[in-house]
Amino acid sequence: MTIKIDLQNQVRQTILPRWKPLLPLFEAVMNSLQAIKDAELPRKSLAQVTIEVEREPSLFDTENPPIVGFVVHDNGFGLDDRNFDSFNTAYSQRKLQIGGKGLGRFTWLKAFEQAVVRSTFRDEDDSLHTRDFVFDQSYDLDERGLPKVAIAQIPGTTIHLSGLRKEYRDQVPRSVDVLIQKLIEHFILVFLEPDCPNVHVVDQGHRYDINEIFQREYKSSSSSHQFQIEGQLFTLHGFRLPTSRTTKHKLVYAADQRAVTSDKLEEFLPNLSSRLEDENSKPFFYLAIVQSPYLSKHVSPNRVEFDFSAADDADVETDLLGEKLIPRAEIRNAALPFIQADLKDVIESINSAKLDRITRYVASEAPQYRILLRNADRFLDRLPPVPSRADMEAALHRELFNRETELKKQSTRIIKEAEKVENYEEYHKHFTAFLDEYNELGVSALAQYIQHRKIILEFLERAINVQDGEKNFPLEKVVHQLVFPMQHTSDEIPYSQQNLWMIDERLTFHSFISSDKQNKSLRVLESGDIQRGDIVIFDEKIIFSDDTPDDRPLNSIVVIEFKQPGRSKYKEGENPVLQAANVIKAIRASKYKVDGRILPVANADIPATIFCVADLTPRLRQILIDFDANVTPDNQGYYGYHRTHKVYYEVIDYTKMLHDAKKRNRIFFDKLNLVDNR
Incomplete structure (x- = not known):
């Protein structure tokens, strides 16, 4: 039956x-x-x-x-x-x-x-x-x-x-x-x-x-390769097809001489995201067919998939399978080098054009990546044939991060191996080569930071040159935001957004910064004072012992004050230097919090500095002269020391701040070819 x-x-x-x-x-x-x-x-x-x-x-x-x-x-x-x-x-x-x-x-x-x-x-x-x-x-x-x-x-x-x-x-x-x-x-x-x-x-x-079409359009450009995985033999055939026959590059997996499923090659080889051209400028698409007795053995009854996808399943115990299944990804990864070899002439031409595009981008906009150009072959294949600015930036940033990660691992390994190396000359050779590459990455990071400085100065210059009729908000706020974002502290703002170097390079080193916030709201102070400095900078000194609780924890206090450009009216007795000095006086009368402890600050001898950024209008100049301030040799600023308040002060014109910052950074811009000679 x-x-x-x-x-x-x-x-x-x-x-x-x-x-x-x-x-x-x-x-x-x-x-x-x-x-x-x-x-x-x-x-x-x-x-x-x-x-x-x-x-x-x-x-x-x-x-x-x-x-x-x-x-x-x-x-x-x-x-x-x-x-x-x-x-x-x-x-x-x-x-x-x-x-x-x-x-x-x-x-x-x-x-x-x-x-x-x-x-x-x-x-x-x-x-x-x-x-x-x-x-x-x-x-x-x-x-x-x-x-x-x-x-x-x-x-x-x-x-x-x-x-x-x-x-x-x-x-x-x-x-x-x-x-x-x-x-x-x-x-x-x-x-x-x-x-x-x-x-x-x-x-x-x-x-x-169909046979004639196959001979003319398929077989005439075919290639054949063989490779093994886990003892299983695979054969890969490659074909360059006219664009009239297909619209994508594919890797086809075949069983029993029949196609079963396929991968889009552009997902693994970005160079294949659009049609290619041969040496005669004829467009084509690439088709790869991989076959194997292994594929024929594992094809599903309906011929639409393979059963070896189980090899990717975390729940499958390898020793229970009876044989080692070869995942599709492993077959694909073994086939891709042969596909790239088949298309070597075309890919080299594409990569050459990409390298030229990237070189121009690095030279004009991203000098921090210049170190990567020497080994561009490491990442060129991962970019589309005609990369956009965003594509290039993403690829370069990722590659730089990968290089830094590799070198950090390498440095750890070298240090561990140093204890075992008996031949110092050999160790010195490897260590020197490592340092050369590591230093190049340091130069790359510095280049990125210098590029950032140039952009900030360009923003400042544009803001200063805005005509009075075009200003929608006070210029001092624009400059304030560039130097340090308003209504924030250094707890909230990353170092990359702090540009105190525009005023003085020394201000870059600090313990805590407050921007446009009342003294009583600062986490480092115990104070009821409602005054606010435009920017207040604290610098701690190191406390070596808990046996000296009365030691003053502050090395210095800096207050930066911005004034409306072109301002010509100041009230009787109004002085921007004294305004900032009052903020310092209130801080000195407060208590300072450090490591959970509250320590007195009340000591007038704690060094304090005031930077006042303002347009030197005739009225302000007269106030400063009456204040017994000293004029700078270029007549673009004033400075002095107020004995009563025990503060050192500088009054800087907006234009002087810009020009001085440019001068300090010009040598870096010049070395990185960032100087605009217009």
């Missing part, structure tokens, strides 16, 4: 993704190719497979109406009793040795309403008979497929797939060029064989010789 199969349920459970609508056609074509091989025809020229395309009738002169069916004809062996018995057996082992799964015909009924089969074959006494039946979901073996005396003079089979269901019809390509491309791609390993049958496609009155 045999097990009966519920055909409708079998079809229902057959997996056929909508994005693979041509798989039923390919199953029919493969049956024809295998039937021809079984027929053992005396000459290759006699072997014929013809695929007729059926399109939906249209009342209008539509160029490519939807495809609704196919007719596949061959002059192969035919459905004799043995083959017909296999056809009627689900999961038949008849073609197991050549990769048959015994399920292909069920995909016909998944996508089509029916398959009309007419097959002529020779029986045991060498006479011709024909089987003629309709294969659909109501198929009954007792009523169909009985042989009759043949009218045809030669063996062969015709399969008419009709009634393409809408969900698949919408996915079938209408262009015959795309159809041919997918047909060749699926059977490309068959077309490579010397005894491949003659295959033709007939569509809308035109007959296409």
Whole structure:
């Protein structure tokens, strides 16, 4: 007694993704190719497979109406009793040795309403008979497929797939060029064989010789490579295809001479994100096909995936698998170098253009990355063919970070190995080479910081040169924000956003900064004072012992005051220096918090400095002269020491602050070719 199969349920459970609508056609074509091989025809020229395309009738002169069916004809062996018995057996082992799964015909009924089969074959006494039946979901073996005396003079089979269901019809390509491309791609390993049958496609009155197209557009540019993984042999074939045949670069995984699934190569080789051009400027796309007995062994019954994806599953115990599964990613990674070798001439040309683009970007905008250009081959392949500014910045930043990480690991290793090295000269050689590279990274970081300074000074210069009628907000706030963001402290603002060097390089070193905040709100002070300095800077001294709690914890206090540019009116007795001095007086009368302890600050001898940035209008100059301030040699500032308040002060003109900052940094700009000589 045999097990009966519920055909409708079998079809229902057959997996056929909508994005693979041509798989039923390919199953029919493969049956024809295998039937021809079984027929053992005396000459290759006699072997014929013809695929007729059926399109939906249209009342209008539509160029490519939807495809609704196919007719596949061959002059192969035919459905004799043995083959017909296999056809009627689900999961038949008849073609197991050549990769048959015994399920292909069920995909016909998944996508089509029916398959009309007419097959002529020779029986045991060498006479011709024909089987003629309709294969659909109501198929009954007792009523169909009985042989009759043949009218045809030669063996062969015709399969008419009709009634393409809408969900698949919408996915079938209408262009015959795309159809041919997918047909060749699926059977490309068959077309490579010397005894491949003659295959033709007939569509809308035109007959296409697929073998000739393959020889001209595929095989003429083909390459072949072999590699092994875990003792398994893989073969990779590469092809350069005309752009009319495809629109993307792909790596196809094949089993039993048929394509199963594929990867978009641009996801792993960014150089392949668009079409390529050969040495004759002819555009093409690259197609790679990898095959292996391992792939044929692990293909799923429906030929849409492989079962070795389990090797990527964290829940799979390797020793329970019975064999070491090779993940798809490992196969791909082994294939990619061969693909790059196939396209070496094209990729070198692309990378040369990219390097030129990156070199210009680094020279004009990002000198901190100059160190990376010497080893640009490390990251060029990871950029698209025509990288944008954002692409270049991201790649360079990532590469610089990777280099720094590598060198830090290397430094740790060198130091550990130093204890074991007996040959000092060898150690010195490695250590010197390491230092050379590490110092280059230091220069790169410095270049990035100098570039930042140049940009900040350009912002300052633009702000100073804004005409009075164009100012939407007070200039002192613009400058204040550039020097240090308002309403913040150094606890909140990263070092990269602090530009105190514009006023004085020494201000870069500090313990705590407050910008436009009341004294009583500062975490480092215990004070009820509501005064606020534009910028207040604290610098701690080191306390070496807890035995001296009365020691003053502060080394110095600095207050920076900004005044409205062009300001000519000051009230009687108003003096910006004294205004800042009062802020310092209140701080000195407060208590200072350090490491959770509250220590008195009350000591007038704690060094204090005031920087006042303002336009030196005639009125302000007179105030400073009456204040007994000293004028600087360039007449752009004043300075002095107030004995009563015990503060040193400097009053700086906005323009002087800009020019002095430029002078201090000019040597760095010059060395990095950042000087604007306009």
